[in-house]
Amino acid sequence: MKAVAGLLAALTLLSGCGVKPTDYPLAAGQANAVQAPLDVDPDHPFVVMTFSGGGSRAAALAAAVVRRLNDLHYTAGGESRALSQDIAVVSSVSGGSVYAADLGLNGPAHAASFMQRVQDYDGIGWLTRRFLNPFTWLSLQFESETRIAVLQEMIEDLLQTKATMAALNKPSGQLTLLNATDMVAGQVFTFDRQTLDDVCMDYDRVPVSLGVTASAAFPFAFTPVLLHNDSYLQPACPGQRNPSLPYLATLQSVSGPYANLESYRTARYRQSLRDEVVVEQGSGDKVPPYRNPVYLRLVDGGVADNSGLTALRRALLQTGAPADIGRLAAQSRLRHLVVIAVNARSDPKSDLDNSTQYTTILTQANAISGTLVDSASSYSAAVFQDFIKLLINDRDTLVLQDGQTQANFAVYPISIDFDQLPNATAAERQQQEAVKSIATSWTLKPGDVKLLDAAAGELLWRHPCFRLLVSDIGLQGQAEAPAIPGLRCPVEPPVQIPAKSRRPPA
Amino acid sequence: MAIVRVRFDGGNVPVVRGAIPPNADMPISNPTQTGFTTNQGIIVAEDEYCFGLDTSMPYTPLWQTVQAVDGVPAVITFRKKGP
Numbered sequence: 001m002k003a004v005a006g007l008l009a010a011l012t013l014l015s016g017c018g019v020k021p022t023d024y025p026l027a028a029g030q031a032n033a034v035q036a037p038l039d040v041d042p043d044h045p046f047v048v049m050t051f052s053g054g055g056s057r058a059a060a061l062a063a064a065v066v067r068r069l070n071d072l073h074y075t076a077g078g079e080s081r082a083l084s085q086d087i088a089v090v091s092s093v094s095g096g097s098v099y100a101a102d103l104g105l106n107g108p109a110h111a112a113s114f115m116q117r118v119q120d121y122d123g124i125g126w127l128t129r130r131f132l133n134p135f136t137w138l139s140l141q142f143e144s145e146t147r148i149a150v151l152q153e154m155i156e157d158l159l160q161t162k163a164t165m166a167a168l169n170k171p172s173g174q175l176t177l178l179n180a181t182d183m184v185a186g187q188v189f190t191f192d193r194q195t196l197d198d199v200c201m202d203y204d205r206v207p208v209s210l211g212v213t214a215s216a217a218f219p220f221a222f223t224p225v226l227l228h229n230d231s232y233l234q235p236a237c238p239g240q241r242n243p244s245l246p247y248l249a250t251l252q253s254v255s256g257p258y259a260n261l262e263s264y265r266t267a268r269y270r271q272s273l274r275d276e277v278v279v280e281q282g283s284g285d286k287v288p289p290y291r292n293p294v295y296l297r298l299v300d301g302g303v304a305d306n307s308g309l310t311a312l313r314r315a316l317l318q319t320g321a322p323a324d325i326g327r328l329a330a331q332s333r334l335r336h337l338v339v340i341a342v343n344a345r346s347d348p349k350s351d352l353d354n355s356t357q358y359t360t361i362l363t364q365a366n367a368i369s370g371t372l373v374d375s376a377s378s379y380s381a382a383v384f385q386d387f388i389k390l391l392i393n394d395r396d397t398l399v400l401q402d403g404q405t406q407a408n409f410a411v412y413p414i415s416i417d418f419d420q421l422p423n424a425t426a427a428e429r430q431q432q433e434a435v436k437s438i439a440t441s442w443t444l445k446p447g448d449v450k451l452l453d454a455a456a457g458e459l460l461w462r463h464p465c466f467r468l469l470v471s472d473i474g475l476q477g478q479a480e481a482p483a484i485p486g487l488r489c490p491v492e493p494p495v496q497i498p499a500k501s502r503r504p505p506a
Numbered sequence: 507m508a509i510v511r512v513r514f515d516g517g518n519v520p521v522v523r524g525a526i527p528p529n530a531d532m533p534i535s536n537p538t539q540t541g542f543t544t545n546q547g548i549i550v551a552e553d554e555y556c557f558g559l560d561t562s563m564p565y566t567p568l569w570q571t572v573q574a575v576d577g578v579p580a581v582i583t584f585r586k587k588g589p
C-alpha cells in the first residue's frame with residue numbers, strides 16, 4: 001500500500017510543461033470502413049458481454065469467465081461448438097478493457113494464457129521503475145508528453161502488442177467497445193469505428209493501447225488522454241467521414257428532447273464531435289454545436305459508467321447499427337440473447353467505519369470518487385434491467401399481436417458479481433471477503449488469479465439464468481457449483497405461440 | 507423500447523432512416539439502411555425518427571417522422587403513387 005501511495009505521489013509531481021495531443025487524422029480523400037451489420041446465425045446464441053473496471057482484478061475475472069465459455073459446448077447443425085465462439089459484442093471499461101483488447105486480438109482461446117500473464121505481471125513495479133528513471137523525466141519535460149504516455153507503454157508491455165485498431169473491430173467481425181469518459185462532456189466515449197469517424201480519425205491507425213489507456217486513465221493518478229478532434233481542422237476534416245449517420249432527426253425535431261432526453265444529449269454530443277450544423281425542422285434555423293471540442297480529454301471509462309452497460313445498451317439499441325437487436329429479431333436471427341455482465345466491483349472493509357480520525361481531503365476524494373463510480377454504475381445497471389424488461393414486452397407484442405413469430409427469442413441476463421457469492425457460513429464469508437479484498441491495482445498478489453478463477457466458475461454456475469441457458473441449449477460442461485433450489489431466472493421465457501398466431505406477418 | 511409499424515401497400519421493401527429533409531418534396535439524403543422491411547413491427551429505442559423507403563416504386567410521402575414511445579406502438583403508412 002505504501003508503495004502505491006508513493007507511486008501516486010511521484011506521479012502527481014511528474015508532469016510535462018506542454019501537452020502533445022494524440023492525432024491520427026483521416027488523410028485527404030480517405031474514408032473509414034464502415035462496421036458491417038453483425039451476421040448472426042439463429043442456431044447459435046447471440047452472446048454479448050460487459051467487463052467492468054477494477055485494474056488487474058477486473059481483467060483476470062473477465063478472462064476467467066471467458067475461459068469457462070471455452071469449456072462449454074453445445075451441438076448445432078450436427079457440430080459441437082464452444083459457447084465462447086458466439087461472443088459477438090464486448091463492452092469494457094478500464095481494467096476490463098485490458099482483457100477486452102486481448103480477447104479482440106487473440107480470441108477466447110487465449111484466456112488462460114492471459115490470466116497467467118496478469119498474475120505474473122508487476123504493473124506497479126513497471127510504472128515505478130519508469131518514473132524513477134531520469135530519462136522518463138526528460139521525456140516528460142522535453143517531448144511534451146504526460147504521465148499517460150507511460151501508462152500506454154505499460155499497457156503495450158502487458159498486452160505484448162503494438163497492434164492498431166485495424167486488428168480490432170474488423171468490418172464484419174466481433175464488436176469490441178473500449179469505453180472512456182469525456183472529462184468535459186461527461187459522456188461515454190467509445191473507441192469504435194463510428195466515434196473515431198466522428199472525430200475524423202483514421203480508425204485503422206489508432207493503437208489499440210490508446211483505447212485501453214484512455215479507458216483506464218484513472219483521474220489524478222494519470223493525466224487524461226488528450227485527443228485532437230480533427231473535425232475542427234480548417235477548413236474541415238480532410239478525409240471523408242461517413243455521411244449516413246442517423247443522429248440528426250432527434251436534434252431537428254422540437255420533440256427530440258422530450259422523446260428521449262438521454263438520446264437527445266448523446267446526439268447533441270455527437271453533433272459537437274462532428275462540428276456540424278443542424279437545420280431545425282419547420283423554422284429552418286441553423287443550430288451550431290452546443291460546444292466546440294477541438295481537444296478531447298479522456299479519462300477512465302469508470303467515471304461515467306464502470307460497468308460498460310451504457311455502451312452495450314446503445315450498441316444494441318441503435319437502429320441501423322451493427323448490433324441492433326431490433327433488426328436481428330425482425331430478420332429471425334435472434335433466438336437466444338445471452339447478456340453476461342462481469343462486474344469486479346469491490347467494496348472491502350474500510351477503516352473509516354470505526355474511526356473518528358480527521359477526514360483529509362485525500363481520503364474524501366478517494367471515498368467520494370469510489371462512491372460516484374458505484375453510483376453511476378448502479379444507475380446504468382438499473383437502466384439496463386429496464387431495457388431488458390421493455391425488450392421482453394415488445395417481443396411479446398410482436399409475437400402475440402402482430403403474429404411475428406420470428407421475433408420470439410429468449411433473454412438470459414447473467415450477472416457475475418462478488419455480492420452473489422454465498423455468505424451464509426464463516427468459511428463462505430471468508431472466501432467472499434478474500435476476492436473482494438483484491439486491490440484495484442496493476443499488480444496482483446500470488447494466488448489472486450486462482451481466487452478470481454474459482455469465484456468466476458462458482459458465480460456462473462450458481463446463476464439461475466445461466467442454468468436456464470444450460471438446459472435450453474443443452475450446454476455440456478463441468479458444473480462448478482450446485483444450482484440454488486427454487487431459484488428461477490427472473491426474465492420471462494419466450495411466449496407460447498397460439499396456433500392462430502402462427503402466420504407470417506401481413 | 508418501442509414498436510413502430512411501418513405500413514406500405516406496395517409490398518415488403520427496405521426501410522431507411524436519416525435526417526429530416528428540408529421539405530416534403532425532397533427524399534432523405536444519405537439514408538441509412540435499418541435492416542427492416544415494411545409491413546412488420548420493428549423494435550426501436552424510444553426516440554424521434556425520420557423513416558423513408560428504399561424502393562424504385564413511386565410512393566408518398568417521401569418520408570415521415572415518428573415519435574417512438576415505450577409501450578405505445580406507433581403506426582406510419584406509406585402508399586404507392588400513381589396507377
